Amino acid sequence: MHEENTRMKASQYFQDIIESIHSQNVLAPVDEDAARKVFFTDQEWMLPSGRPIAALSAAALGALAYSLQAIWNVRRGSMAGIASARVSQRGAAIAVRSHNYCRIVDPPRNLNPWDPLSGLYEAADGRHIQLHCNYSHHRGTALKVLGVVDVPDLGRDKVSDAVRKRDALELETLITEAGGCAAMVRTSGEWDSHPQRRALTQPPLVTIRKLRDTKPLAVGPTRPGARPLQDVKVLDLTHVLAGPTATKALASHGAKVLSVSSPNHEQIEAALVDTNFGKRSAFLDFNDAKDLEKMKDLLKETDIFVQSYRPGALDAFGLSADALAAIRPGIVYVSISAYGTTGPWAGKRGFDTLVQCVSGMADSESDSFAKPKHLPAQILDYASGYLAAFGAVLALRQRALVGGSYSVDVSLARTCEWVRNAGLAEFDISQIKMPTEQDVADLLLTTPGTEYGKVQHVNHAIEMIPEEFSPRFELPTCRRGAHAAEWW
Template identity: 40%
Template sequence: MTHATGPSPATAAAWDALGGDPALLSRVSHLTRAGALPARLPVRELAAACVGVCSLAAAELAATRAGRDVGAVQVDDGAVATAFTSERHLLVDGRAPVSFAPLSRFWRTRDGWLRTHANYPHHRARLRAALGVGVGAGEDATVADVAALLAERSAYEVEETVYAAGGLAVALRTPQEWAAHPQGAQVAARPLLTRERLDAAPPRALRQPLRVLDLTRVIAGPVATRTLALLGADVLRVDAPQLPEDPDAHADTGFGKRSTRLDLGSGADRRVFEELLSGADVVVTGYRPGALDRFGLAPESLAERRPGVVVASLSAWGAYGPWGGRRGFDSLVQVATGIAAVEGDDMDGEGGPGALPAQALDHGTGYLLAAAVLRALTEQATGGGSRVVRLALAQTAHWLTDGVRPEPVGDGGAPEPAVLLAETDSPLGRLRYALPPVSFDGGPTDWRRPPGCWGADAPVWPTP
């Protein structure tokens, strides 16, 4: 049995953070399903709220463009749960992707637990170098060596050692320990997201299709730009040639987009990027804070060169505090903020830390990021101004642990995932993929194009 309700308190809170008109919340209907994204923390409620406000922001922008009232928005827990685990439903020519490399896992340490992230070759090399193990050895031998080494070391000491080497490792903390941490305290003192007007640029016509420069990697940012592509935007993802991309991650989040590679340290490629910027409406960045500033990609610098642009900035820990410049991923943020401790077994017994039923911080923040862009465009249509929106996985984590509350739900389970999946041929092979959860009257139900080969598109805007 399912249960139809209006917008949840979490949806209302997220809509308020986005600066939305509270009267529009009456357009949202929510089909709740027991069994969707089961967890100790209210993951189902967070996921539905993130998709709900994204759908409402899309409906609002569509209505603004058409000069009509905002239509109805539908949120279905089944569709949301399937989309939040899209990487698990993906098949490429019948093959299921491998989500985590052998060195991306929990490790028992002398004084607790540690989680590492080493999916990319450069992160893996830095982790091995920091620990002094496995260099040149096979993966199996490396796992055994690392396990033996870490069993004798402090999780907090390894966290700092690996970070200093440019790698990724985070010690497990309880919610109370994270609240007492300087970064946790700064996260808790800030809102879910921030919105800022940078200048007095005049209003711009709502171009169709919207042009989006996508400088993001690894789930959250790509989910946001995949959603903008669903809604009709011309999204061009720009990657550095020297940074490898996981082909399965590209297949999952590349729907609706084009993909190119530019070396922004090269004068010629930098000029190409500036030409792209001159025709862009939105720039979305997902690298650690400050990493792109040397290329003139700080929001204020972008607005100076492209007045009226909307800049969306995503980070792991927030662009502030002692961890403001650190790299991070969803799995690591879960560990630092206490989520993994809450979702784990008895920490004093034989069990260990746990994880959310989806990479919900990534997916949830991705839909919030898309919603923030859509709302900025709606506000800009009448108020003008270059605008910047900033979100962080850690801020979404704080909302999940301290702001979202469990809500009543019907007794029935989620629908079979098969009804929420589709298949298509693509340059990457035959793909099975999760359908988008964003739904509103008159809105799209699928992407217009499958993902192409990574980096294979020309760095130009198509001629209108």
């Protein structure tokens, strides 16, 4: 009975996603069979959290599977359709912990994207604050505000002592204004009354709108052995973790994904090893006129453009949604932000764990000593990535049917509202243990021959029938800037 109930839970979350995007009256109807062909398997994989992480993650992946069926039915002509898609709740729970299980096997190397100073600290007023130090400039900003000199092997003790001299909200404000990233842990009640939370009650989970009219534009001819996103060209201007997850998902279903980043911008290599599967990667510096022109040349053939800069940050380079719709009629412009595009925090820097802190989610996970904790998975990042891919595919289908250029907007904070609305478990979770690598060995793959050597990573949680439509990567993971900035 419990297994059946958890499947029903995932199915309901899935239906909510589908109804939300179609309620915007932008998309042409999708055959009802597409939703009926998505099935959820396995009992919910219990992680040590009161949130239904497995069911929610499976629902987001199910939405992606739904969109793939929808676009394939438009593209396939006389070729066979997708009979069904099965999403493993157990696999989905591990998929949203993917970076925890990714490592370089040969030569042996563990990957940890977390800086030793990142994490939760108690402030002078007894409140807690999270410092996000995974990027060196964010680490430097936080330490400068705290008056701590950064030296090799700097320990958390000195940082803790400095944090205890200030109130949490004061520190959040000072670090944010200095260009860093920090978040005071709020209660759910405090977040409910916050103006940014009120701004998040209006937009749908995935917002889609038409930018301008164009003629219908198909995505290349299909051919024997083609996959749902075969020949779809995706330009990836994202960084950890939601954006790269979205483009990795698109790559796993046949899209050509070119990741573009500046050689002058820091990236977290430990995250790239996991998220660069299926992609090529090139350097372009938008402050260089020639590189910016090269970027605009690439855009002329781009089907889906995915970016995770703060709202408005790309406008100065002529890369806004409206500008790209003029450069490339029929483009699908996907934006992933921390707090959305409206409200007082629309331009605020943010990451999954910071959103967990401000939203009351970390407070609700408090242990028996009333210390806040993060969820045992970065579901805001991963689910937002899957939802962004889902919206992009449906927008591409719409372009093929009736034409148009489209924007798709997803934010971690809006995804957080979706997770919060799912509620908390009404049973004791204290005895539930975090799954070890041994516990999930059957869900892991090893890929040899990458630029890093042999890499262990999490297998796909979606299975398509026929098997030829199941996700797989045609390219191994790669280092940043390993390829030329050109389509292939």
